[in-house]
Amino acid sequence: MLSRLLFFVTVSCFILTAQDGQKHIEISPDGKSVVTEFNSEYRPYVFFTTTAPFGTTPSWTAGLERQIGGLAFGDYDMDGDLDLAAGCYFSQSFPPIPEYNNMIFRNDNGVLTVNPAWFSADSRSTTDIKWADINNDGKPDLFSGNGDGSYAPSTIYLNTGTGVPTTPSFTFTGQAWTVGTAFNDINGDGLLDLAVGNQGNTADPYKPIFYYINQGTGFHIHPDLHFK
Numbered sequence: 001m002l003s004r005l006l007f008f009v010t011v012s013c014f015i016l017t018a019q020d021g022q023k024h025i026e027i028s029p030d031g032k033s034v035v036t037e038f039n040s041e042y043r044p045y046v047f048f049t050t051t052a053p054f055g056t057t058p059s060w061t062a063g064l065e066r067q068i069g070g071l072a073f074g075d076y077d078m079d080g081d082l083d084l085a086a087g088c089y090f091s092q093s094f095p096p097i098p099e100y101n102n103m104i105f106r107n108d109n110g111v112l113t114v115n116p117a118w119f120s121a122d123s124r125s126t127t128d129i130k131w132a133d134i135n136n137d138g139k140p141d142l143f144s145g146n147g148d149g150s151y152a153p154s155t156i157y158l159n160t161g162t163g164v165p166t167t168p169s170f171t172f173t174g175q176a177w178t179v180g181t182a183f184n185d186i187n188g189d190g191l192l193d194l195a196v197g198n199q200g201n202t203a204d205p206y207k208p209i210f211y212y213i214n215q216g217t218g219f220h221i222h223p224d225l226h227f228k
Contacts, residue, residue, distance in 0.1 A: 063114040069095055074131030074140040077163050080106040087126030090148055096169055100124055102144055121166040124152035132183045132192050147177035154178055173221045176207040
């Protein structure tokens with residue numbers, strides 16, 4: 001038994017010694033090069049690249065000044081490239097920016113339009129915006145998480161195949177001051193359900209998380225679940 005143990009220890013040391021000096025290169029999800037080395041003590045070390053892959057000046061700048069509450073890329077016109085949706089919110093800034101309609105900058109052969117190709121007809125103070133195939137027809141729909149002190153309801157713009165309408169296809173009720181949203185198939189039926197995080201204010205500080213279960217053609221206008 002002792003001879004077997006000594007043989008195992010010897011083989012193990014040989015394997016570790018063979019790894020000494022080898023480098024294992026992986027690309028992390030954020031796009032940084034990660035190099036893992038094993039030193040003589042066989043402990044992993046991680047080294048990040050020291051240069052960023054971006055320039056110091058923007059490659060593109062929008063032609064409008066807006067207060068942006070959320071950004072999301074999605075192929076809204078189904079032409080094979082990603083367009084940029086921007087959700088705009090209202091605040092009493094100085095100088096004031098009174099326009100806060102949501103916008104879409106179309107991607108034309110790899111270049112975003114300087115001015116929006118689409119404006120929402122409504123202004124609801126958007127703090128989060130998402131693309132998601134809500135009605136499961138293979139086209140990305142636009143969800144606008146809205147709120148502000150007036151508790152403006154969140155909205156959905158269903159994709160027609162050539163774009164999204166300027167007026168909402170679906171409007172929620174019972175909505176609070178939305179600050180964050182997430183889609184996921186919580187009940188395993190193949191449809192994207194929706195979680196909405198809310199905040200209160202001094203008049204009504206208590207605002208729970210809402211959850212909406214996808215009914216196949218949309219959501220109930222009222223939350224299906226409250227997480228208190």
